[in-house]
Amino acid sequence: MAMTGQIHDLGYKRYAGARRDAGTRWRVIMRHQIAMAWKTWWRFKAWVGMAVLISFIAGAVMYIFSNRMFHGMGRVGDAALMIRDVALPQSIAWYCRAAFITSLTLGGTIIAGDVQSGAFTFYFARSVRPRDYVLGKLGGLGAITACITMIGPVLLAGLRLGLCESASDLVDHLVLLPKALLVGGLATCAYAAVPLGFSALADSRRTALAMWAAYYLVGGTIAIMIGSISHTGWIAALDLPTAIQGVANHLFGMPLIGPRLSGITMAEGITSVVAQVVAAIAIVWTAVDRAQKTGIGGST
Amino acid sequence: MIELSRLGKKFGAITALAEVDATIEGKIIGLLGPNGAGKSTLLKCLLGLVPFDGSAKVLGLSAATHGPEIRDRVGYMPEQEAFLTGMSAVELCTYAGELSGLPRTEAMQRAHASLYYAGLEEKRYQPIDGYSTGMKQRVKLAQALVHDPELLFLDEPTNGLDPRSRDEMLELITDLPQRRGCAIVLSTHLLPDVERVCDHAVIMNKGRVRFVGSIDELRGARGRLGELIVQVKADPDKLAAALTAAGATVKPVTPVQLHVDLPASATNKLVFQCARDAGVQLRGIEVRKESLEAAFLRVIEAA
Numbered sequence: 001m002a003m004t005g006q007i008h009d010l011g012y013k014r015y016a017g018a019r020r021d022a023g024t025r026w027r028v029i030m031r032h033q034i035a036m037a038w039k040t041w042w043r044f045k046a047w048v049g050m051a052v053l054i055s056f057i058a059g060a061v062m063y064i065f066s067n068r069m070f071h072g073m074g075r076v077g078d079a080a081l082m083i084r085d086v087a088l089p090q091s092i093a094w095y096c097r098a099a100f101i102t103s104l105t106l107g108g109t110i111i112a113g114d115v116q117s118g119a120f121t122f123y124f125a126r127s128v129r130p131r132d133y134v135l136g137k138l139g140g141l142g143a144i145t146a147c148i149t150m151i152g153p154v155l156l157a158g159l160r161l162g163l164c165e166s167a168s169d170l171v172d173h174l175v176l177l178p179k180a181l182l183v184g185g186l187a188t189c190a191y192a193a194v195p196l197g198f199s200a201l202a203d204s205r206r207t208a209l210a211m212w213a214a215y216y217l218v219g220g221t222i223a224i225m226i227g228s229i230s231h232t233g234w235i236a237a238l239d240l241p242t243a244i245q246g247v248a249n250h251l252f253g254m255p256l257i258g259p260r261l262s263g264i265t266m267a268e269g270i271t272s273v274v275a276q277v278v279a280a281i282a283i284v285w286t287a288v289d290r291a292q293k294t295g296i297g298g299s300t
Numbered sequence: 301m302i303e304l305s306r307l308g309k310k311f312g313a314i315t316a317l318a319e320v321d322a323t324i325e326g327k328i329i330g331l332l333g334p335n336g337a338g339k340s341t342l343l344k345c346l347l348g349l350v351p352f353d354g355s356a357k358v359l360g361l362s363a364a365t366h367g368p369e370i371r372d373r374v375g376y377m378p379e380q381e382a383f384l385t386g387m388s389a390v391e392l393c394t395y396a397g398e399l400s401g402l403p404r405t406e407a408m409q410r411a412h413a414s415l416y417y418a419g420l421e422e423k424r425y426q427p428i429d430g431y432s433t434g435m436k437q438r439v440k441l442a443q444a445l446v447h448d449p450e451l452l453f454l455d456e457p458t459n460g461l462d463p464r465s466r467d468e469m470l471e472l473i474t475d476l477p478q479r480r481g482c483a484i485v486l487s488t489h490l491l492p493d494v495e496r497v498c499d500h501a502v503i504m505n506k507g508r509v510r511f512v513g514s515i516d517e518l519r520g521a522r523g524r525l526g527e528l529i530v531q532v533k534a535d536p537d538k539l540a541a542a543l544t545a546a547g548a549t550v551k552p553v554t555p556v557q558l559h560v561d562l563p564a565s566a567t568n569k570l571v572f573q574c575a576r577d578a579g580v581q582l583r584g585i586e587v588r589k590e591s592l593e594a595a596f597l598r599v600i601e602a603a
Contacts (some may be wrong), residue, residue: 014481015410015448019401022368028398036386118382120445122392124349125376126399127368293350 017126029128029136030143036045036290037106037144047102048147054094055152059159062087066163081254085164088156088176089245089252094181096241098218099149099191104209107141107195111287114162130288138281142192150184179251186270187244189277194240197280216240233263237272242254244273301451301483302346304509306354309341316341316506319354326486326500326514328475330597331487333504339487339558343453347371358452360405370549372401373525375482379455389415389439390430393446394603407446414442418472434461434465441472445480452476452484458493460555475495493507495592503599513598518599529553530571531584544576559588564590 036043063082070086114120123133157180163168198212199205221240227236237243246264249255302324309317317338333339344350346358346369358370384392390411397407415424418438425471428439434506437457457473460468472495476482486498494501494515499571501518503511511518532539536558540550547563548570562570568585574584590598 015402015406017403017406019372020403022372022401025399025401028395032395036384114383117385118378118380119384120394121376121378121380121382122384123345124400125371125378125382125444126396126447127401128399129368129372198420293344 006239008031014266019202022129022132025126025128025132026135026139029123029133030139033137033140034239037140043105044102044144047105048096050098050101051095051148051152054091054098055155058087058094058152058156062156062163063161071107080259085252086254088153088160088180089248089254091156092153092248093241093245095149095152096187096191096244098189099145100241102145103191103195103216104149104213106144107192108199108209108212109205110141110196111199111284112138112202112205113199115203115258115291116205120288130285130292133288134281134284135240136194137196138284141196144190146184149187150181153180156180176252180298183244183248183251186247186273190240190244190273192285193277193280195280197220197283200284212228227263233265234268234272237264237268237275240276243269247273301359302485303357304354305356307342307345307356308353309338309345309350314506317345317352317557319345319508320507322502322509322512323579324502324512326488326498326502328473328484329493329500329502330498330515331340331485331492331502332489332494334600336506336583337504339504339509341507343376343455343487347374347376357389373450375447375449375452377440377444377452379459379487382440382552383428383436386427386430388407388418389442390429391502392428392439393424395478396443397446402447410440410446414445415439417445418429419468427582432467433460434462435459437465437469438458440467442584445476445482446478446580450482452482452486453487455487456489458488458490459487470497486582491596503596506598510602514590515592518595519592526564526566527588528560528571529558529586529588530558530582531556532556533581533583534579535578538578539571539575539580542578542580543571546570546574 065083068083070081070083114123154177157176161170161173161174164173194215197211198215201211202208210214220241224236224239224242227233227238233246237246244266247266247269248268250266302318302322304322304324307317307320308315320338320342324401331339334521341350343353344544346354346363348363348365348370352364357374361370361373363370368523384395387395390408393411393414394404394408397410398404402410406591412424415421415438418441420435420438420442423435431439437460441457454473458469465507469492473484477482485502487496490492498515500514501511502509503518511516532541533556536556538553540552540558543550543558543560546566548566549561551559553559560571562568572582
């Protein structure tokens with residue numbers, strides 16, 4: 001800092017160019033979100049690496065054991081399934097784990113962090129509207145999460161197509177791509193929006209993180225237990241990874257055997273995820289809208 | 301620059317702004333008022349962040365309908381910390397510029413220029429988390445400037461600064477309108493800051509604007525042109541005697557200065573006449589002004 005009180009000027013000139021439309025600000029926020037996540041290893045890159053490893057292992061298993069039957073430690077019952085058809089749906093749970101860890105390092109603290117650091121004032125003193133902020137944060141976190149939950153499954157679906165033995169087999173399996181996109185998209189929405197919703201519920205990062213982790217781990221476990229005991233699919237589907245796995249198994253023709261998944265219909269799985277995502281976005285919207293109206297102005 | 305017409309804002313049963321009418325002009329305007337006067341609410345209304353009754357125009361745009369456009373043309377330096385963690389000053393200012401609609405390259409160039417102007421030099425590459433209070437204040441000023449605003453709202457810009465940093469910040473504030481052509485609204489409790497840098501003042505109390513005008517008008521706003529400070533070369537007693545005989549009340553201020561309270565109908569011509577009659581040479585004559593603090597208290601108490 002200049003301690004002389006000297007005023008520096010590099011030759012000031014007024015900005016005469018056009019300003020970008022207010023409707024583009026969400027893209028600036030989204031890009032910034034991704035850039036900040038990319039800055040550190042432990043927040044994002046490590047978990048992308050984990051997703052790459054999951055894809056590599058699942059792809060290697062799919063390739064090496066492509067013609068072997070899958071017994072799944074008795075969990076598929078009498079179903080006749082090939083390993084190459086099972087590797088993709090079975091890997092979804094692992095992608096969900098990587099996405100959950102990313103939500104702990106990034107998504108679960110985003111809005112609480114902005115509240116804590118006073119960033120709302122920084123944003124809303126400019127021509128940023130609540131919808132720009134919400135869209136930017138959701139878009140950024142969605143892109144980050146999609147690197148983990150969407151790219152891997154789509155690549156595995158592509159590999160499965162590569163393992164097809166004939167052209168007709170390939171055509172029959174082309175539907176795997178949109179199915180992988182759907183499951184990946186569902187997981188992306190869940191692991192981007194729901195932790196963001198929790199981050200909007202608290203003013204401190206630690207509290208927001210604790211709430212999200214408790215909801216996911218403890219709440220999810222309780223939902224599975226009650227769902228298993230009562231044989232009620234929609235209650236078990238309140239657990240996000242269970243709902244996503246249930247949808248994946250339905251889409252990829254895997255039997256729903258085991259206490260976690262039994263009884264979950266595809267509609268229940270999708271409805272549960274969509275309902276939680278919508279609720280989370282509503283929470284984020286309310287918190288941000290309120291913050292815009294109260295966050296500017298000093299105490300004078 | 302700012303036009304308010306029957307501007308009103310209520311929070312439940314609490315009236316934060318009560319039918320405020322004012323036209324605010326000037327280069328550096330001090331926004332003064334006790335806690336709860338309505339200054340923060342006025343800022344929110346001017347930035348188009350909260351709905352309100354009546355009308356408010358900033359730079360010719362309606363705050364009710366053109367909030368985002370106004371915020372693109374206005375810079376805001378908040379009182380409290382408003383940073384994003386893990387960013388350097390140059391990253392923050394570039395981001396601020398982009399959020400105000402500047403293209404990325406332009407935002408980056410202007411971020412460097414603003415931070416250099418604010419005196420951060422090479423420290424602009426360091427994370428803000430490790431900055432001192434003075435440096436953070438400079439970053440807040442730079443981020444408010446980066447998008448080339450026509451109007452700046454500065455909220456307690458010298459809060460927490462040591463005397464030297466405060467002087468430097470006030471120098472920057474004084475320099476801004478000349479060099480960058482922007483007007484400034486300075487919200488502060490510190491009357492010496494206002495006295496030093498502001499040419500106009502707005503005083504608010506209980507949700508109403510109690511005074512709008514130049515600092516000179518505020519300090520001499522009693523409408524008493526008959527209260528003068530008269531400076532003489534020598535023999536102030538002779539002049540005092542002549543003025544007293546003419547019905548004025550005279551008190552010595554310094555060995556060569558007199559405080560003269562003229563009779564109700566008299567003008568300063570009486571001083572010239574008495575000086576001529578007494579053979580005293582006048583060196584200066586000016587309308588006596590109150591201190592800013594006294595003027596502020598008078599306006600508040602009158603409310």
